[in-house]
Amino acid sequence: MTLLVTGGAGFIGSHFVLDWLACHHETVVNVDALSYAGNRMNLAALADDPRHVFVHGRIGDGALLERLLEEHKPRAVLNFAAESHVDRSIAGPAVFVDTNVAGTFTLLEAVRGYWQGLAEPEKTAFRYLQVSTDEVYGSLGPLEAAFTETTPFAPNSPYAASKAAGDHLARAWHHSYGLPVLTTHCSNNYGPFQFPEKLIPLMIERALEGAPLPVYGDGLQVRDWLYVGDHCAALRRVLAEGKPGDTYNIGGNAERTNLEVVNRLCAILDEARPRADGRSYSAQVAFVADRPGHDRRYAINATKLAAELGWVPDERFDSGLKRTVAWYLSHRAWVDAVKSGSYRDWVARQYEARA
Known part of the structure; x- marks a missing residue:
């Protein structure tokens, strides 16, 4: 038995691959373009694991996808491959449309051709899982009810619009061709x-560097925070028990303003790695000009997933944040490797120019 995962060297995708192979004996064929945010170091623990087959490639390469599907005959395909940073999508939307829209189309077509050629019972058992975001739903007011699976799409950034387009394609391939599609919308992962x-x-x-901590606008934008391990557990549940054609929202039940998150991080760092001068890292907070069209609030209602599939998040936000800080403090080689010159140039353009 085999899974085909796209984007499995990125943040969420690599966690899913690692968690899946910790829980199952199936082979995972992992296709990733290794763009700036894709990192083979995320998968270092699988270097000698024959169950992990890594393929350097893009979801826009239909010939590659068709070959891999025919060769490995997966029972499911999970699409994590995406350009995902809102600020980068505003600065350069073309790559987001290329990957998240055209790439998803190419992947769906390759999967459709493969699935239609399967014999029973493999055809009925096959699943395609489209991993998406709550940002497709747009922005909420402070007192509005959280997003449900029936909330209309109202994307406000090029990133969100490109993900919404990919989700619409996946939905259409289910309704037009019968492809057994599952779609998930998650809140902010960490x-x-x-x-x-x-x-x-x-x-x-930025805190460890002694640099300003750039907070957009007034810092009161609200996000629901979901620990990545909980997200992966939810995806496993949806893949195993989800109903084809259905959508499932995945949230962490942890709405916080951006300023609250930054201040809590500062408090954790104050305890774990105190500044030499004894001051709090919160002294480094610096409000900068807001980004264009910044959505004010996202909130996920995940009661469908709880009621129908029995999933609820395990990690509390404060404990998850402490685990996250501890990981970054103890994995400096990984951090130093990803903070290249181009990364530093991006940070300078995006934040320091807004100060």
């Missing part, structure tokens, strides 16, 4: 291996 352009690892690294 945890080890996250590329330090996202809020939590960015703030950890």
